[in-house]
Amino acid sequence: MLSPDYFDPTLSDSASDEPTATQHELQDAKQKREFNKLQKRLRREVGNAIIDYNMIEDGDRVMVCLSGGKDSYTMLEILRNLQRNAPVDFSLVAVNMDQKQPGFPEHVLPQYLDKLGVEYHILERDTYSVVKEKTPEGKTTCALCSRLRRGSLYGFAEEIGANKIALGHHREDILETLFLNMFFGGTLKAMPPKLLSDDGKNIVIRPLAYCKEADIAEFSRQMAFPIIPCNLCGSQPNMQRQIVKEMLAEWDKKHPGRLESMFKAVTNVAPSQLADRELFDFAGLEAKQAALMEGRIQAFNV
Numbered sequence: 282m283l284s285p286d287y288f289d290p291t292l293s294d295s296a297s298d299e300p301t302a303t304q305h306e307l308q309d310a311k312q313k314r315e316f317n318k319l320q321k322r323l324r325r326e327v328g329n330a331i332i333d334y335n336m337i338e339d340g341d342r343v344m345v346c347l348s349g350g351k352d353s354y355t356m357l358e359i360l361r362n363l364q365r366n367a368p369v370d371f372s373l374v375a376v377n378m379d380q381k382q383p384g385f386p387e388h389v390l391p392q393y394l395d396k397l398g399v400e401y402h403i404l405e406r407d408t409y410s411v412v413k414e415k416t417p418e419g420k421t422t423c424a425l426c427s428r429l430r431r432g433s434l435y436g437f438a439e440e441i442g443a444n445k446i447a448l449g450h451h452r453e454d455i456l457e458t459l460f461l462n463m464f465f466g467g468t469l470k471a472m473p474p475k476l477l478s479d480d481g482k483n484i485v486i487r488p489l490a491y492c493k494e495a496d497i498a499e500f501s502r503q504m505a506f507p508i509i510p511c512n513l514c515g516s517q518p519n520m521q522r523q524i525v526k527e528m529l530a531e532w533d534k535k536h537p538g539r540l541e542s543m544f545k546a547v548t549n550v551a552p553s554q555l556a557d558r559e560l561f562d563f564a565g566l567e568a569k570q571a572a573l574m575e576g577r578i579q580a581f582n583v
């Protein structure tokens with residue numbers, strides 16, 4: 282039972298406001314528990330995405346694209362853990378592209394990866410100059426920059442014998458892309474968790490597809506990853522993406538669960554309830570109806 286002294290304000294006044302050693306220990310233990318929960322959640326979500334989309338198979342050599350941002354560091358960390366515990370045998374090779382932006386801290390990633398003992402390559406390509414030269418003044422450079430980076434990385438995967446390319450896009454990236462495509466592209470498409478490149482040579486996977494950006498940011502903060510900013514090139518962030526990002530963040534704050542529901546929607550599409558004539562045979566509905574009436578088909582599919 283607590284002593285009545287416990288409630289005596291004069292006693293507490295005389296005591297120091299500094300946490301005691303025991304309070305420190307309790308705080309540390311709580312933080313550790315929270316971190317373990319966060320880490321477990323991220324591992325579970327990555328594991329589920331890998332299973333749901335058959336992202337990694339026995340014998341795969343996975344090229345993990347590292348930009349030096351929070352997402353790719355988190356992806357590498359979680360994949361390394363899965364590699365140790367998964368029932369399938371696969372290898373990882375980290376690849377960073379040094380795009381020759383002024384002030385790029387070349388030593389940061391090699392130092393980090395050497396310490397981890399991970400196989401890695403630094404691919405040097407001066408896409409920075411190309412982007413600067415080709416992009417008109419005042420226009421955003423990210424689209425061309427990403428395209429050039431993607432092209433170089435895809436080619437490099439072949440060179441090093443990697444059959445899968447892992448990118449660090451997460452749930453919010455996928456939802457942002459969905460809205461950007463609707464707002465500006467007139468298409469209902471997002472970023473798939475798994476993708477075959479246009480030339481058929483590469484399979485791209487997004488193991489963080491189920492992970493929330495806020496979880497990744499917190500994990501990255503606690504792991505103290507040596508972050509390299511992506512704005513060394515002096516480019517402004519893509520304004521429209523930023524606006525959509527803020528819109529989603531606002532919704533998430535005001536309506537908890539909305540982003541979960543929207544992401545679920547991306548995995549649960551009903552073509553007959555949209556209006557794409559390529560995806561659903563609207564013209565053939567009468568024939569289907571007749572077949573249904575005559576009992577030639579059992580049920581009407583979506």
Ligand code: SF4
Nearest residue numbers: 422423426511514516
């Ligand atoms: S911020 Fe700079 S380096 Fe990053 S994608 Fe855009 S143009 Fe490329």
